[in-house]
Amino acid sequence: MDDVALEAGVSRALVSLVLRESPKVSDERRARVVAAAAKLGYRPNAWARGLASHRKKTIGVLLNELHNPFYAEIMDGIDAGAAEAGYRVVLGTAGSRPGGEQTALDTFLELRADGAVLVGPRLATAEIARAAASMPVVVVARGVRSKAVDSITNDERHGARLVVEHLVGLGHRAITHVDGGSGAGAAARRAGYEEAMRGASLAREIRVVAGDYTDLAGLAAADTILRSRRLPTAIFAANDLAAAAMIDRFETAGLSVPADISIVGHDNTFLAALHHISLTTVDQPRPEMGRRAMALLVERMDGVRTTSVNVRVTPSLVVRSTTGPPRPAS
Amino acid sequence: MDDVALEAGVSRALVSLVLRESPKVSDERRARVVAAAAKLGYRPNAWARGLASHRKKTIGVLLNELHNPFYAEIMDGIDAGAAEAGYRVVLGTAGSRPGGEQTALDTFLELRADGAVLVGPRLATAEIARAAASMPVVVVARGVRSKAVDSITNDERHGARLVVEHLVGLGHRAITHVDGGSGAGAAARRAGYEEAMRGASLAREIRVVAGDYTDLAGLAAADTILRSRRLPTAIFAANDLAAAAMIDRFETAGLSVPADISIVGHDNTFLAALHHISLTTVDQPRPEMGRRAMALLVERMDGVRTTSVNVRVTPSLVVRSTTGPPRPAS
DNA sequence: AAGTAGCGTTAGAGCGCTCTAACGAGGAGA
DNA sequence: TCTCCTCGTTAGAGCGCTCTAACGCTACTT
Incomplete structure (x- = not known):
């Protein structure tokens, strides 16, 4: 960053402002900084940024099992929502490891993740509530009785x-x-x-x-x-x-x-x-469940909402060829 | 960390050593530090640690599509391997976003990920090679002609x-x-x-x-x-x-x-x-492909190997009930 | 002319860790 | 007894950013 500042002939703080897309930088200097960064192939260091700013732009997603298409499709929705909202996704799965879910949750906490989505967790409600004390948590495909946690279930x-x-x-x-x-x-x-x-x-x-x-x-x-x-x-x-x-x-x-x-x-x-x-x-609208989970999480992370919400997603009937009128009684 | 040091009556540096499981700490002090950390509910901050140590313990995994069970099962193997080797997994997918794969790759680079696994990427070989200049890269389910990149393909x-x-x-x-x-x-x-x-x-x-x-x-x-x-x-x-x-x-x-x-x-x-x-x-041994990808990546990340490897995984035949001898010519 | 407001810019103090180099206390060797 | 090691411990300088507060400048007011 110092190199970029030197190259552009400005201060390091100004470079930082440009990278954060601050509006209070003159177009001329902005252009100079952008050019210098491009020339030097500069890439901001996410770790330093996260440490300094406390904005991690990272969420944890705990998936029960990945090879189950049901969960994979929910993940798909979460992923899409996260990408849209500008969050990175750190994936955690339990695998067959005992205590694997807890380990994943601990990882999220050490990462100071902005929030977590737990998809079909087998964790005890108490553990989930404990994690929710440190960050917003949304549980998908399982009801959780806790006013600190949002949930999405299917009706x-x-x-x-x-x-x-x-x-x-x-x-x-x-x-x-x-x-x-x-x-x-x-x-x-x-x-x-x-x-x-x-x-x-x-x-x-x-x-x-x-x-x-x-x-x-x-x-x-x-x-x-x-x-x-x-x-x-x-x-x-x-x-x-x-x-x-x-x-x-x-x-x-x-x-x-x-x-x-x-x-x-x-x-x-x-x-x-x-x-x-x-x-x-x-x-069951699986990708939608994922998307809504992300939406709930974003609300919490932005501090827009502090009360818990339990969304019940509405399934729909897909009529194909295996149903028809019964044979009339002869 | 300072609080823990104070509580345990030692220096901050010693707390750091304990957390890194250094062997050169006396058992007595180690116990004191562990107790103090537990009492205060202390959790190390992964961002600060990553910044200071340059060891991120994080890999990026780019998945072509998640809802395709083929990729999901490979992911399963990668995830298992990563958990075993102690790496966090940051997931990136292209979704339907144009340039999504490139965005994901950029994220990995900003994260200074220790390495990346690209599963069925559609990216140009040149882009992959460029990323490989910054970190070890393993490509799964696609051959890549580049001596900076390892690959795993099915025979x-x-x-x-x-x-x-x-x-x-x-x-x-x-x-x-x-x-x-x-x-x-x-x-x-x-x-x-x-x-x-x-x-x-x-x-x-x-x-x-x-x-x-x-x-x-x-x-x-x-x-x-x-x-x-x-x-x-x-x-x-x-x-x-x-x-x-x-x-x-x-x-x-x-x-x-x-x-x-x-x-x-x-x-x-x-x-x-x-x-x-x-x-x-x-x-096709999908989970194994994922596991081997992780194994290759770990070799690179540990610096054990610097030459590129192209693993060709061997498929096997599963005989069930849809094959039998042909009807004898009448 | 002096004062004020607003703007773009900058200095410098953190963020919470790691890690090198230096330190002091014992024990071994001379 | 003094020196040299070894070993556990510590001080303190970073890591690469963000962000507050202050700065100098121009433009406007009175």
Whole structure:
């Protein structure tokens, strides 16, 4: 920086002002400084700047797992939001290391990050609250009861209701839910299903088959359903993977989808969009969740808001080819 | 830090030594300092440390796109390697921003990152080489002709050879390749196929149908093949997605896989592993690619090596249920 | 003419660490 | 006993910036 100042024939402080795009520098000097910096190939040192200014322009993002597309897409949104707001992203993941999440959080604290986004953290709420004492924290895809922390969650009940209403609208009554066991959001999804069924005066048709978020669970559930006394006319599966497996099993058993049985998935993964699956499914706006998380964080970092906010993102139904009216009773 | 020194009754320099885990501190004083730091909830300031020590313990990772599971899994490996070696990861992506990759690279340079990993960069080689003048750089999933840069690529030819040899071993001769057009690695994959066919004395059976990495391309290619004079007994598709689409189309046309036609995919994505697809496919060791990238970077950062290395990772064949012996000529 | 305001510019004191060189206290060797 | 080492400890000068307060200058007022 001294070199640039020398080259431009001004003081170091003036160079600093130019680099910070201060308005109170004359155009002539600004040009001289810019030219000198370019000539010398000067690049400001982010560490010195961070130390001196306390403005780090850095946020930490803790990701549960990266290879899970669900989280990766949320990350995508966070990343876009961060780039837009001019923040660097320091990534932390737990991997399979024990205490990995805590380590990542500690890193953020040592970095004096301007804020942190925790995506699907498994950390104890107390730990999160402790971190939130040092910097703004937004939690995504998990509700956190703490007034120091903002959160973004998906409205699982609403999604389930959309599914049931769609199927009821097509004329279905015997709608079975294959649930996601103890997976994230599964309980709320199941509750939403039951609530919606009651809302449609179909309380007596409520049927839940145990499952989880795998294709094997889907196969097992399909078998269970095939063996049952009376076949449902529609199924709301825990997720797309299970739904795809079920379609496969039903078609093997000689049933036609959706003529004999309608199937709805959940998550609108790339699988659902595949041409030869073309699954009706519930979409969670993942990139948007990431973007909104960043937006909340920016509000906090700018000090615009100090009260906690819990955003509930609204999922939507994507109707494709696996749902249709039930076969008229013969 | 001064507070900790005061609390422990030692000098600030000694506190610094303890925090850096220097061996030349007596156990008694070390304990005192540790206790004092814990009592005061002291956390070292990474920015000050980075500025003073020039050891940043930070690497930049530029990711082409995060929502592509292929890159996400590589990232997974990088992240694991970085955590192990004690480096923080600053993530940069281009998003859809023009010049986004360059911006990310500039950020790494301003951060004086200890090194950078570029995953599938679209940047010009010259730009990469320029960055490599300031810090060690490893490029993943793209070959780079520069002796200042290390790279990790997949041995596409080897993968193609494995496929052809597997099929030939089953008794196939008429093996068609549906290629990936101008996609990453497609040219090498196609060349590998042709080479392997010639190696098996099947030069006259070489047939390449144009495609790309989408399911629609798979459908189109399947149609092209179905209309052809003589049906191949086996197909090597550009990737799993195209392969899955082709299976669907062939079965719709009344063909049975693998009895009538064997199909091999590429990438061993989660799709291939799906129970009802169970696709024979070529696996690229993605997390390993990430890990090795980190390993190469660490070597450079430690100054252990100054000559450039180009690692070619070896793919493997995952045999599942879509390949079998051809139907005996009737 | 002197005073005042406003502007661009600058000196210099930090920011919170690291690290070199110097220091003092014991113990070994002469 | 004195010197020389070794070892744990410390003083203090940076690291490369930011930022406050002060500065000199021109322009305007009275």
